Amino acid sequence: MKSFEFFEPTTLAEASRLFAAEHAQLLAGGTDLVIGMKALTETPQSVISLQKIPGLTGITTEADNSISIGATTKVREVELSADIQQHHTALAEGASEIGSIQIRNLATIGGNIAHASPAADTVAGLLVADAQVDIASTDGERTVPINELFTGPGQTVLTPGEIITRFRLPSPASGSHYIKHKIREVMDLAFIGVAAAVNLDNGTITDARIGLAAVAPTPIRATEAEELLKGNAPTPELLVQAGEAAAAASSPISDLRCSAEHRREMVDVLTKQTLQQALERASG
Amino acid sequence: MAKLPVSLTINGDEHDLLIEPRKTLLAVLRDTIGLTGTKEGCSTGDCGACTVIVDGKAVTSCMVLGVTASEKEITTIEGLASDGELHPVQQAFINTGGYQCGFCTPGFIMASKALIDENPNRTEEEFRHALGGNICRCTGYTKILEAVLKAAEEIRTTR
Numbered sequence: 199m200k201s202f203e204f205f206e207p208t209t210l211a212e213a214s215r216l217f218a219a220e221h222a223q224l225l226a227g228g229t230d231l232v233i234g235m236k237a238l239t240e241t242p243q244s245v246i247s248l249q250k251i252p253g254l255t256g257i258t259t260e261a262d263n264s265i266s267i268g269a270t271t272k273v274r275e276v277e278l279s280a281d282i283q284q285h286h287t288a289l290a291e292g293a294s295e296i297g298s299i300q301i302r303n304l305a306t307i308g309g310n311i312a313h314a315s316p317a318a319d320t321v322a323g324l325l326v327a328d329a330q331v332d333i334a335s336t337d338g339e340r341t342v343p344i345n346e347l348f349t350g351p352g353q354t355v356l357t358p359g360e361i362i363t364r365f366r367l368p369s370p371a372s373g374s375h376y377i378k379h380k381i382r383e384v385m386d387l388a389f390i391g392v393a394a395a396v397n398l399d400n401g402t403i404t405d406a407r408i409g410l411a412a413v414a415p416t417p418i419r420a421t422e423a424e425e426l427l428k429g430n431a432p433t434p435e436l437l438v439q440a441g442e443a444a445a446a447a448s449s450p451i452s453d454l455r456c457s458a459e460h461r462r463e464m465v466d467v468l469t470k471q472t473l474q475q476a477l478e479r480a481s482g
Numbered sequence: 483m484a485k486l487p488v489s490l491t492i493n494g495d496e497h498d499l500l501i502e503p504r505k506t507l508l509a510v511l512r513d514t515i516g517l518t519g520t521k522e523g524c525s526t527g528d529c530g531a532c533t534v535i536v537d538g539k540a541v542t543s544c545m546v547l548g549v550t551a552s553e554k555e556i557t558t559i560e561g562l563a564s565d566g567e568l569h570p571v572q573q574a575f576i577n578t579g580g581y582q583c584g585f586c587t588p589g590f591i592m593a594s595k596a597l598i599d600e601n602p603n604r605t606e607e608e609f610r611h612a613l614g615g616n617i618c619r620c621t622g623y624t625k626i627l628e629a630v631l632k633a634a635e636e637i638r639t640t641r
Contacts, residue, residue: 204486204503204549225547232506232545233526245503247550274539298615300593301527303539304546384614385528 199235203244208251210361214335216246218359224248226270226309229301254308254363257282265367269308273320274299276307285370287479288393288409289323292376296320298385308362311344314352317412322393323376325409325419330366335359341366348416371395371405373480377472379464381455388412389456392444392468394476396427403427408440408473413448413465420444423469432477437470444469488552492517493561501548508532510548511558519559519588523617530616533589534558540596542615559588562595570640571595571633580629582620590616594630602634602641609634 207213217224223242225231226249234240248254248270255268259281267276276282277293296302296310296319310320311331321344329344336359344365347354356362374395380386391411397404406427408420423443430436450461485500492515501510511517511534523531525544532543535557562569571591574580581587590613597604597612604612609630610623618626 199504201502201504203484204547206549225550227545228547228550229527229545232547235504236525245547247547249550297527298530298542299597299612300530300533300540300542300615301545303541382614383611 199232200238200241202235202242205244205246206250207246210251210254210334210363211336213246213248213251214359214361216244217361218336219244222246224312224361226312227272227305229297229305230309230313248361259285262369264369267307267365267367269312269362269364270306271308272303273305273307273310274302276320277302286323286327286367286374286395288326288374288376288395288476289320289367292319292321292323292378292391292393295376295378295380295388295391307365311347311365312354312356312362314348314350314354314416316348316351316415316417317388317391318417319376319378319388319391319411321417322391322409322411323374324365324367325417326374326393326395326407327367327370328407330368331362332364332366333360334363335361339363345417345419350415353416371407371476371480372397373476373478373482375472375475375479377468377475379468387455390450390461390464390468392465392472394469394472396432396473396476396480398432398477398480401431403430403432403477406440406473408444408469410444410448410465410469413450413461415449418447420447420469422447427473432473437473440473441466441470486549488549490548490551490556491554492556493558503547503549505548506544507534507536507546507548507551507556508543510551511543511556514548517558517560521585521588523585523589528615528617529586529589530593530613531586531589533592533616535592535596538596538599540593557592559592562591569595570636571598571630574629574633574636575626578625578629578632580625582618586616586618586620590618590626590630594633598630598634598637602638604634606631 445466523529
């Protein structure tokens with residue numbers, strides 16, 4: 199690991215000022231950054247720890263069941279939160295899929311998102327939760343919807359000095375689910391991640407959201423599949439159409455782990471399965 | 483680069499040290515303090531050999547910068563035994579033969595201890611899944627799981 203200067207600011211303003219400098223990196227859980235620094239794929243001149251800044255960690259639930267998750271909240275805490283398990287099941291399930299317990303005790307939800315891997319396990323759950331991402335810098339604050347945060351693999355709309363501070367999840371859907379397509383039970387990266395969240399009213403789907411990870415340069419919503427579902431009863435035929443529409447929305451690559459054709463086919467299959475499970479939860 | 487002052491509480495003892503920011507907690511434990519029970523396996527967080535307990539949570543110490551562990555409570559394998567008595571998890575690994583070469587054993591024991599502290603009522607399947615971040619290259623994990631289940635049972639009954 200190359201040497202660097204280490205900072206542990208106690209205010210967001212100071213962290214943002216330091217982070218705006220060239221060759222600066224934020225340190226949250228360190229599970230990506232420290233490994234990258236060892237591999238010399240990351241060679242920052244300054245590393246700015248977020249752990250001494252108050253107010254960046256923890257999960258709070260409001261009276262209307264909207265939930266706020268601080269950016270440096272550990273992924274393990276997201277996984278085990280009773281409120282997130284109940285209201286945003288897909289997000290809790292996604293969090294539980296990251297690495298090992300030892301890694302989830304270090305890794306933060308903000309780091310998982312800011313790293314901008316298209317395969318991040320919390321991202322599909324945040325997409326179907328319609329999460330709002332609060333961002334702070336020395337210029338002030340702004341909020342970006344999660345589906346507008348990513349611009350490419352490892353790329354976001356964040357400008358130098360901007361720091362994700364929290365994720366706000368509006369009122370929840372009644373049922374959601376996340377499926378990670380993988381080989382190993384734990385410690386694996388997603389070939390594909392699919393999340394679905396639905397609302398049911400008297401047998402009619404009133405709202406549907408589908409989030410896809412690892413099948414495009416950024417995580418995406420399958421909006422055409424969502425539109426097919428809304429206003430209709432969840433028949434097997436409709437789910438088949440939704441699966442096909444989600445597969446059509448994907449633009450996967452072939453790599454060492456599997457082919458683009460396999461990925462696209464599995465988006466179809468897994469979208470149906472994820473929707474079925476979410477619908478079951480919504481009607482239960 | 484300048485060394486920074488840190489204060490680490492390791493197995494109950496306070497250590498005031500000057501360390502380089504790029505040193506991992508694992509390197510500080512092994513090279514600076516001389517506690518070599520914690521092992522370096524893959525060094526990328528994949529194998530769990532470097533597992534220690536920080537503020538009650540099992541973590542892979544190869545992914546932690548030592549400077550960020552300042553003012554935290556760290557327990558390593560050397561801190562488990564007390565008054566000459568092995569911890570029940572350690573004793574169970576011995577009794578069942580839950581090791582061969584022993585390199586992964588400290589990591590397995592620390593991960594298992596944290597799991598049992600959190601919830602000793604896990605099923606075999608749940609322990610198996612929860613220990614997925616620890617890799618042993620000698621055995622088939624059967625004896626390791628047996629040891630963890632025995633330790634959990636003992637801790638349940640003596641609590």
